[in-house]
Amino acid sequence: MPFDHNDHYHRLLLRRLPKDGRTALDIGCGTGRFARRLAGRGYEVDALDPSAEVIAEAEAGGGGPRFRRADVTATDLPEGHYDVITCLASLHHMPFATVTRLRAALAPGGALLVLGCYAGVTPLDLVAVPANAAARAAVHVADRRRGAAPPPLKAPVRRPDMTLAAVRTEAGRLLPGSQVRQLLFWRYLLTYHA
Ligand SMILES: C[S@@+](CC[C@H](N)C(=O)[O-])C[C@H]1O[C@@H](n2cnc3c(N)ncnc32)[C@H](O)[C@@H]1O
Numbered sequence: 001m002p003f004d005h006n007d008h009y010h011r012l013l014l015r016r017l018p019k020d021g022r023t024a025l026d027i028g029c030g031t032g033r034f035a036r037r038l039a040g041r042g043y044e045v046d047a048l049d050p051s052a053e054v055i056a057e058a059e060a061g062g063g064g065p066r067f068r069r070a071d072v073t074a075t076d077l078p079e080g081h082y083d084v085i086t087c088l089a090s091l092h093h094m095p096f097a098t099v100t101r102l103r104a105a106l107a108p109g110g111a112l113l114v115l116g117c118y119a120g121v122t123p124l125d126l127v128a129v130p131a132n133a134a135a136r137a138a139v140h141v142a143d144r145r146r147g148a149a150p151p152p153l154k155a156p157v158r159r160p161d162m163t164l165a166a167v168r169t170e171a172g173r174l175l176p177g178s179q180v181r182q183l184l185f186w187r188y189l190l191t192y193h194a
Contacts, residue, residue: 003132003135003136003138003139005089005132005185005186005187006034006088006089006115006187007033007034008135008185009088009115009183009187009189010033010034010037012183012189013034013086013088013113013115013189014037014041016111016113016189016191017038017041017084017111017113018083018084018109018110018111018193020083021043021083021084021110021111022042022043022044022083023043023044023046023081023082023083023084023107024038024043024044024045024046024082024083024084024085024086025045025046025047025048025077025082025084025085025086025102025105026038026045026046026047026048026065026085026086026087026088027048027072027085027086027087027090027091027102028048028049028072028087028088028089028090028091028093028155029047029048029049029054029055029058029065029067030049030051030054030058030088030090030155031054031057031058031061031152031153031155032047032054032057032058032059032061032063032065032067034086034088035047035058035063035065035067036061036063036064036065038065038084038086039063039064039065040063040064043083043084044066045064045065045066046065046066046068046082047065047066047067047068048067048068048069048070048071048072048075049067049069049070049155050069050070050071051069051155051156052069053153054153054155054156055067055068055069057152057153072094072098072101072102073094073095073098073101077101077102077104077105078105079104079105080104080105080106080107080108081105081106081107082105082106082107082110083106083107083109083110083111084110084111084112084113085102085105085106085110085111085112085113086112086113086114086115087102087112087113087114087115087116088115089115089116089117089157089187091114091116092116092117092118092158092159092160092161092162093156093158096162096167096170096174097170097174099112099114099171099174099175099192100174103174103175103192103194106194107194108194109193109194110193110194111191111192111193111194112175112178112190112191112192112193112194113189113190113191114188114189114190114191115183115187115188115189116160116167116187116188116189116190117160117186117187117188118160118162118163118164118167118186118187118188119159119160119161119162119163120163120164122164122182124182124184125186127184128184128185128186131184131185132185164180164182164188167180167188167190168180171190171192175190175192177192177193178190178191178192179191179192
């Protein structure tokens with residue numbers, strides 16, 4: 001399987017799950033890899049994506065989540081319900097202000113965890129280029145040795161248009177008390193607790 005920048009951060013996200021959480025919503029779930037990991041941790045998982053193709057693939061993978069074909073910007077979410085809401089590389093597909101709807105759907109003490117993508121170049125991105133090449137080469141060699149299957153279906157992708165600075169400004173305005181941490185591979189982690 002090719003090196004995947006989003007899957008690379010699954011363990012980081014799993015370490016930030018609230019203690020004793022039971023209900024989870026994964027936004028832009030793609031083929032469902034992270035939603036299945038949440039289900040594996042005992043969560044009741046709702047997982048949304050507007051792409052019929054990836055939802056079909058997600059459902060074929062099973063593993064417990066309730067997968068639904070839906071656009072989160074046009075779907076009613078239950079208020080105060082979820083102990084954790086996750087968005088992995090999906091928030092930049094929609095207006096950033098969608099986070100206010102996600103905030104309203106969090107149960108008291110619930111966590112919003114966004115693995116986001118940003119536009120523009122920062123000093124850390126200069127390190128990301130060789131690190132990315134090395135990670136891809138390592139995965140490629142390991143796959144060839146194992147005779148790995150061809151890459152799975154890729155979820156729809158889109159270029160981000162907000163810089164990291166703009167993400168920090170909007171997060172501060174719409175999610176007071178949130179934290180935005182820059183990560184390697186053109187990503188950030190936004191954490192907010194209701
Ligand atoms: C880059 S993919 C990431 C998929 C998955 N989270 C992962 O980590 O592999 C972005 C996903 O967001 C979904 N998406 C785009 N617009 C959306 C919306 N309005 N509501 C929910 N999901 C959306 C896309 O269909 C796509 O599957």
